[in-house]
Amino acid sequence: MREEELRRLASAWAAEDPDPATRLEVTTLLQRDDVEGLRERFGSRLEFGTAGIRGILGAGPNRMNRMVVMRTTAGLAAYLKAKVPDAARRGVVVGYDARHLSLQASQDVASILGGHGIPALVFPDFAPTPLTAFAVRHLGAAAGVMITASHNPPEYNGYKVYWSNGAQIVPPHDRGISEAIDRVGPLASIPRMEEKDARAKGLWRDIDGETTRAYLESVARQSVTSDGKDLVEIVYTPLHGVGGALALRALREHGFTKLHVVQEQFDPDPDFPTVRFPNPEEAGAMDLAIALAQRTGASLVLANDPDADRLAVAVPDPRGGYRLLSGNEIGLLFTEYLLANDPREGERLVLSTIVSTPGARAIAEHHGARYDEVLTGFKWIANRAMEIEAETGARFVLGFEEALGYSIGTTCRDKDGIGAAVIFAELAAHAAARGRTILDELESIWRTHGLYLSRQHSVTLQGEEGKARIDAIMEGLRKDSPLAIDGKRVVLGRDYREGVERDARTGEVRELSLPSSNVLSFFLEDGTRIIARPSGTEPKIKYYVDVRVDVAPDVSIAEAEAAGRRTLESRLGAFLDHVRSI
Template sequence: MHIDQSILDKVNEWLTPTFDNDTQNQIKEMMTTSPKNLEESFYKNLEFGTGGMRGIMGVGTNRINKYTLGKNTQGISEYLKKSFPGEDLKVVIAYDCRHNSDTLGKVVADVFSANGIKVFLFSEMRPTPELSFALKHLNCHAGIVLTASHNPPEYNGYKVYWQDGGQLVPPQDGEIIEVIERLKYSEINFEANESLIEYISTEVDEAFAESTVANASFNTSASAKAGLKIVYTSLHGTSIKMVPSVLAKAGYTDVNIVPEQAEPNGDFPTVVSPNPEEPEALTMALALAEKLNADIVFGTDPDSDRLGVAVRDTQNNMLLLNGNQTMVIMTHYLLEQWQKAGKINGKQFIGSTIVSTPMMLELASAYNVECKVGLTGFKWIAKFIKDFPELQFIGGGEESFGFMVGDAVRDKDAVGAILLMCEIAAQAKENNSSVYEYLQQMYVDYGFYKEHLISLTKKGIEGANEIKQMMVDLRENPLAEINGQRVIMVEDYQNATAKNLLSGEVETLTVPKSNVLIYYLEDGSKICARPSGTEPKIKFYFSVNCAIESLSDLPEAEKQLDQKIKNIIAEMQLN
C-alpha cells in the first residue's frame, strides 16, 4: 500500500538512536508485515481531548508509549518552571490498573525528577479522584494520572491536573501543547533523580477517606446505615482501594463485593467493557443483588471516576439508573440538605454540561441557586469553582455517569458519589420509601425529563473522516423540522453561535469553542451531536420532557416520551 511521505518521515525519525532498539525493531516488523498498522500508528500525533490524552498502547506518534508520554512530561516540566519561577516545584502521580500503567507512571516520574521537580508517586494504583485530592493535600503545582478510564484493554492515557486540583483548561492547555509540540524527542530527559521521587500510600488514603466522609455524610442514623444492603463491584479497577474502606468508615456494614471482579486486572476478563454506562457491565452485580435481596447496586469504571447505580423499583425489580437520573437525584438531595441547614443565600451554584439533562436548570431555579453549564467534561465544572471563588459549589454532574460532591475533589468522583447515594438510599428506606420513589416525586415536582444516548463507533482514519463529514453535513444542511416539531434554535459551539431560526437572530456563545451542535425543538426537546474527545465515536444525545400532575400519570407519560425519542432517531436515520 502507498504510505504518505509525511508519515514515512516520522517513521524514519523513530528509527534513529534517540529511540531504543525494541522500539525500532517493532517499527521494522510493522514495515514488512503490517503497513496499515504502521500508518495508523504514525499518521497523526496523539492529541489532548475531553479527558486528557488517550490512545492505543504501542510504538508511534499516535500511540501511548514512553516517548509520547515522555515528551508531554518534558514539556510540562518546562512550562512549570516558566509559570512558577523560583518555586520548589512539586507534582503528584497516580495510575490505574491498566497494563503498563505502573511502568509508564515511573517513566513520567523519572522525567519530572530529571528536570529537578519533586515527585510524589503513589506506590500502587489509586482512584483518579484521589489524585485530584492529593494534589491539593500535598500542595503540588500539577498532577498526572495514567488511565484510559473505561476504554478497552489496549488503551492507556495521560490526564493532567493543575494547582486547583482540576484538569487542564484554557489557557494553560493550549500553552502547554505549544511547548510540547516544539520539543524534539531527543530533548526528553529520562535520567531520573531518584532522590526527588517520594512514594506515598496510606497517609494520603486516610486523608482522602476522612474528607470524603465529611463531605458526603448527612446525619444518617446508625440503624439506617446498618439496614441498607449494598452490592458493589470495582469491575477489576482501582475503586477497590478506597470504596470499601470509605463505606466502613462512614458506618455502612452490609457491603457485599462481587468477588469475581474484585481483583484488579487490566484485561477486565468478566466484562465486554469496564464501563458502568453499559448495562452488561453490572450483570454480575445485579445477579448478586437478586441473590441477597440487596437494596442498591454500585459499579465503577477502572479509574473510579464514573459510577453506575441500580435500585429497586415499586415492583421490587432492580432498575439501572442512567447518569442524568443519578445526577438529579444527588443534586436535589444536596440542595435539600443545604436548604435545611439554612446555607442557601443566593451565593451558591450547581454544575452541569451542555449535553446533560435540562432538569438541572429546573432544580437550580427551585432552590434559588445558579446552574453553571459548561462543555462536556468535569474540567469545566472545576474551572467554574476556580473562576467564581465568591460562590459556593454544592455539587454537580454530567450525563456520562459522573458526579462531584463539594469541591475537595475537582473531578468526577465515584468514591464520594457512592457514599452520597448510600445516604439517600438509607434515609429513604428508613422512611419506608426508596431512591426510585424519590426520583418519581421529583418528576411530578419539576417535570418528567427523559434522556437517551446513541454512540456510533468509527475507528481509524476512515472512521475519523466519516465522523468529520457527519458534522459537516449537519452544519451545512441544518434540520428545520424533526418529528413534526420545528427547530427553533441551533447552537453551534464550533462557531460560537446560537441562531434563532424563527427570528433569524444570532447570539454569540460565551463558552470555549468545541465541535458540538445542539438543536432545540418547539416542544422543549433537545438533540445534541458531538464527536467524542477521547474515543473514535460520535455521540447523539436526546432529551424530551413533559409535565405530569401526579405519580399515576408517569406510566403513560413514559410511553409517550419513549415513542418521541424513537421517532426522532428514525427521522434522523440513526437506528
C-alpha cells in the same frame, strides 16, 4: 503522507524507542512493508488537549507508548518551569491505575520530571483518579499526572494532567503544553534521572497514607444526613479497577456495614476479563453485580469504573429484577437530596453540562440555588465552579454530567466515583429511614418538576476513515441544518464551535459565552432538545435527545414514561435519518 516519509518516520522511531515490544512492532511493519499499518501509527499523532492524551497501546506517535509518555512529560516539565516559578519546590503528583503500561509510564514520568529538577510525588501503588486529583491540592503541587484510560477497553491507556488547582487543565494551559511538546527534541536530548539517584536528591518521593486519610475525612464532611444506614444492604464492584479498597473503606467509615463485594471483579486486572468493556454504562458490565444483589436481596448496587471516577447505580425494580439508573437520574437525585437536606446557610451552586438533563436547572431554581451549564467535560465544571465561588462567594454543592460523573462538594475538583458512592448510599439510607425507595424519590421529583427523559445514541467509527466520517457529519449538519425534525420545527440552533445561537422564529443571531467546542444543538418547537458532538476521548460521535413530560395527578409514571419514550425514539430516528443523508 507519502509512503517514503512514513517509512522514514518509522525507522527513526525504531532507532529511539526504549521499549523492545513497540520497537519490534515497528520493525515488523517495516519488514512487511505494511503501509496501512504504518499510516495508522505514523500518519498522524495523538493530540494533547484538555483531556490530556488517550489512545490505543502500540508504537508510533498515534498510539500510547513510552516514547509518547516521555515526550509529553518533557513538554509538561518545560511548560511548568516557564509558568510556575516554584514548580521545583512544589513538585508534581504522579498517579497510575492498573492498566497495561501504567506502572512503567508512571516511572517514566517521574524519571523525566526528576531530570528537569521537578520533584515527582508518586503514589507507591495503584491510585484511583479522584485521589490523585485530591492530592494535587492537598500537597500543594504545581500539577498532577494520572496515567489512566478510565473506562476505555483494555487496549487503551492515557495521560491526564491536572493544574495546581486540582482540576483538569483548560486553555491556555492545554495549548501551552502542546506547543512545549512540539519543541521537544530527540529522546536522547530529554533529561532523565534514575529512580535511585532521584530519590537520593529528593526528586522522587512517595505519597504516604496521610493523603488518603485526608481524602476520606473530606468525603465525610460532605455528608448531610446520618439516618437509616443499617437499613441499606449494598453490593459493590470496582469492575477490575483500582477503586475497590478505598471505596469499601470509605463506605465502612461512613457507617455502612452490610456490604457485598463482587469478588470476581475486585482485584485490579488490566484485561478486565469478566466484561467486554469496563464501562458501567455498557450492556452487561453490571451483570455480575446485579446477580449478586439478587442472591443477597441487596437494596442498592454501586459500581465504579476502573479508575473510580464514575459511579453507576442499580436499585430493585418493583416489576422484578434491578433497574440501572441513568446518569441523569442519579444527577437529579443528588441535586434534590443535597439541596433539600443541606443545613448550611449561604448561596449554593450546582453545575452541569449542556448535554446533561435540563431537569437539574428546574430543581436548583426550586430550592433557590444558583445553576450554571458548561461544555461537556468535568474540566469545565470544576474550573467554572471555582470562578463562580471566587466571584460570588457561592458554595459549590454538586457538579455532574450525564456520563456517570459526579463531584460532591469541594473534596475533588474532578469526577469522584468514590465520594459519590458514599453520598448516594447516604441518600438511599435517608430514604429508607422514611420508608421510601430510590424509585419513590425519583417519582417525587418527576411529579414536582416534570418527567425529564434522555436518550443517548453513540456510533463508533474507528481509524482515520472513521474520523473523516465524524468530521463530515458535523460539517454536514452545519451546512445543511435541518429546518424540522420529525415534523417539529427547529426554532433554535446553537453552534458552540462558532459561538452563535440562531433563533429561527425571529432571525436573531446571538453570541454564546462558552468556549469554542465542536457541538451542535437543535431545539424543537415542542421543547425537545437534540445535540450532536464527537467524543473527546473515544472514536465516537454522540447524539443526545431530551424531552420533558408533564405528569398529571391521575396518570401513572409508567404511562407518562411510555409516552415520553415513544417521543424520544421518534425524534432520534428522524434525526438519524437526516444524518444518514449527509
